[in-house]
Amino acid sequence: EIVLTQSPGTLSLSPGERATLSCRASQTVSSNYLAWYQQKPGQAPRLLIYGASSRATGIPDRFSGSGSGTDFTLTISRLEPADFGVYYCQQFSRSQWTFGQGTKVEMK
Amino acid sequence: QLQLQESGPGLVKPSETLSLTCTVSGGSISSSSYYWVWIRQPPGKGLEWIGSIYYSGSTSYNPSLKSRVTISGDTSKNQFSLKMSSVTAADTAVYYCCSSYYYYYFALDVWGQGTTVTVSS
Numbered sequence: 591e592i593v594l595t596q597s598p599g600t601l602s603l604s605p606g607e608r609a610t611l612s613c614r615a616s617q618t619v620s621s622n623y624l625a626w627y628q629q630k631p632g633q634a635p636r637l638l639i640y641g642a643s644s645r646a647t648g649i650p651d652r653f654s655g656s657g658s659g660t661d662f663t664l665t666i667s668r669l670e671p672a673d674f675g676v677y678y679c680q681q682f683s684r685s686q687w688t689f690g691q692g693t694k695v696e697m698k
Numbered sequence: 699q700l701q702l703q704e705s706g707p708g709l710v711k712p713s714e715t716l717s718l719t720c721t722v723s724g725g726s727i728s729s730s731s732y733y734w735v736w737i738r739q740p741p742g743k744g745l746e747w748i749g750s751i752y753y754s755g756s757t758s759y760n761p762s763l764k765s766r767v768t769i770s771g772d773t774s775k776n777q778f779s780l781k782m783s784s785v786t787a788a789d790t791a792v793y794y795c796c797s798s799y800y801y802y803y804f805a806l807d808v809w810g811q812g813t814t815v816t817v818s819s
Binding site for chain 1: 733735737744745746747750752756758760761794798802803804805806807809810811812
C-alpha cells in the first residue's frame with residue numbers, strides 16, 4: 591500500500607499570499623494518478639487537480655500542481671478568502687485509492 | 699451532468715450491518731468509463747477509501763475493511779450499494795459515494811453530498 595504524507599499539517603497565511611502544499615509518497619506514484627482535493631467545513635471534497643498537474647473543470651488557474659515520482663506539490667498562487675480549507679492529495683494504483691492526511695490552510 | 703445521492707439509515711446499532719445506497723443520475727453505472735467508489739470521513743478526521751465497483755461487477759476493498767465490506771451494483775435501478783457488517787463506534791462517519799472517471803485518471807470527480815452514519819445503541 592502506498593502511504594501519502596502531507597506537509598505541513600497547518601498553513602497560516604493571509605489573502606494574497608502564496609500557498610505551497612507538499613505530498614510525499616512512500617513509493618513511486620505514476621504522475622497520471624495523483625490528484626488534489628479541497629474540502630470546506632460541512633461540504634464534500636472537490637477535485638482540483640488530476641494527473642498531478644491538470645486542473646479539473648472550472649478550477650481557477652491560481653491552482654497548480656507539479657511533481658513526479660514520490661514528491662508532489664499543490665500551489666495556490668494568490669490566496670483568496672474562498673481558498674481556506676483542508677486540502678488532500680490522493681493516489682490511485684491497482685484499483686485502490688489512498689489519501690494523505692490533509693493540510694489545513696487557515697487565515698492568519 | 700452526473701449526480702450522486704447517498705441514502706440509508708443515519709443510526710445503526712453496534713454489531714449490526716450498515717447499509718447505504720448511492721443513486722446515480724446523469725450517467726450509467728454500466729459505463730466502462732467509471733469506477734463507483736465509497737469513501738468515509740470520521741468526525742474531525744481525514745478521508746478513507748472503503749471500496750469500489752467497476753462496470754463489470756468486479757470489486758476492490760480497503761484491506762483494513764475487506765472482511766466486513768461488500769459493494770454491489772443494481773443496473774436496473776442505476777444504483778450501487780455498501781454493506782458493512784459488525785459495526786462499532788469507530789465506523790461513525792460521513793459516508794460519500796463518488797464516481798472515478800478514466801478521463802481524470804480515475805480521480806474522484808463527482809461526489810455525493812454525504813450521509814452521516816452514527817453507530818450507537
